[in-house]
Amino acid sequence: MRSIAVLLALAVLVAGQAQPKPRTVRLKRIGVKEGTYRLGWGMEGAVPRSAYRCRVGKDDLVLWDLDADGKLEGDKQDGLSMKGTPFIVRLPSVLLISSGQYSLSFRGTSQVLLVAETLNLPKKVIAGAAEMTRVRLRAGLSPAVLDEQACEDCVAHARYLRLNGMGSGLSPHNEDASRPGYTARGAAAGTGSVMAPSSPGMREAIKGWAATVWHGAPLLAPGVRRFGVVDQPHVAMLYTLGRSWPRTPLVHPSDGATGIPRAFGKRGERPNPVPGTNGGRGCGFPVMVLLPSGWTDKQLTSVTLVDSRGRQVKGTHSSPANPANPSWPSNSGCAAFVPKGPLSGKTRYRARFVFAGEKPVEWSFTTGNK
Secondary structure, rough: OHHHHHHHHHHHHHHHHHHOEEEEEEOEEEOOOOOOOOOOOOOOOOOOEEEEEEEEEEEEEEOOOOOOOOOOOOOOOOEEEOOOOOOOEOOOEEEEOOOOOEEEEEEEEEEEEEEOOOOOOOOHHHHOOOOHHHHHOOOOOEEEOEEHHHHHHHHHHHHHHHHOOOOOOOOOOOOOOOOOOOOOOOOOHHHHHEEEEEEOOOHHHHHHHHHHOOOOOHHHHHHHHHHHEEEEEEEEEEEEEEEOOOOOOOOEEEOOOOOOOOOOOOOOOOOOOOOOOOOOOOEEEEEEOOOHHHHOOOEEEEEEEOOOOOOOEEEEEOOEEOOOOOOOOHHHHHEEEEEOOOOOOOOEEEEEEEEEEOOEEEEEEOOOOO
């Protein structure tokens, strides 16, 4: 009987450990000026004139009762935005922000309850990976969250690279089954990842990838909901799951986006997206159209990027039908324009991509200070 009592006590203890106490944060109702926010990719309906705001750690969240039912629910019809981004995306039930990854639940529209998920990652890496949330919200796309198995797969590939001498002529994305450290899951992570050798830290790595073409496009695939990372001195990796291309052209920066960086990623990228430069270093922030499958063979006949004074920006354009660098013929499934130099700060730009046989793709965005 005593042993049964001990087992019951342990079961209660384990159950208690499996259900951490939620962190409760009050929501403050705020008025919203018309035109301040717009609906993100795939969202429909009207923007309410009020929303609910809270601060969690360093992040300011704005929550939206889009279906006007007097309550907030994740993965339903309600919305999320963050300070500094004008887009409202679908409110998720799990959210990655600087202070951690949380399961969300709500008490009407008065409180949000956050339960921290346990991830086998250093806090610094989790905080850095939250830059992915900001990148996607800035693009009007639903955020993605860290997937523990995908992170473990990234660790496996990083180990393979370390064992076999990354930087010694080894293909960074592919694994050879005859070499030490090979695993099928690590190999899949390698081919599905973007990478940075000699890691600058996860946050800086994501910022750098998001300001390039070939490495930036995978971060923007609409279907991505989960991803893995690893951050070690010899490599930073980000491995996206559920990558799928849009059914209609997806522009980036998004139409109406604000605070867009001015310059190409400081580390540049390989293959070189702008022949004649050092991997795009010194160029401007890339302007892209992620192409539906039926558009990849369409000729990109012209690209214009014009500032608020009507001045046309010089640069290099590229598409799968006519890649600027033939060594990367897929063009990462996008048409891209890379300005010759950094864009002007706090300036509205209008972009126009013309594809043979299609209506021109036209939109505008505004840069930030940096």
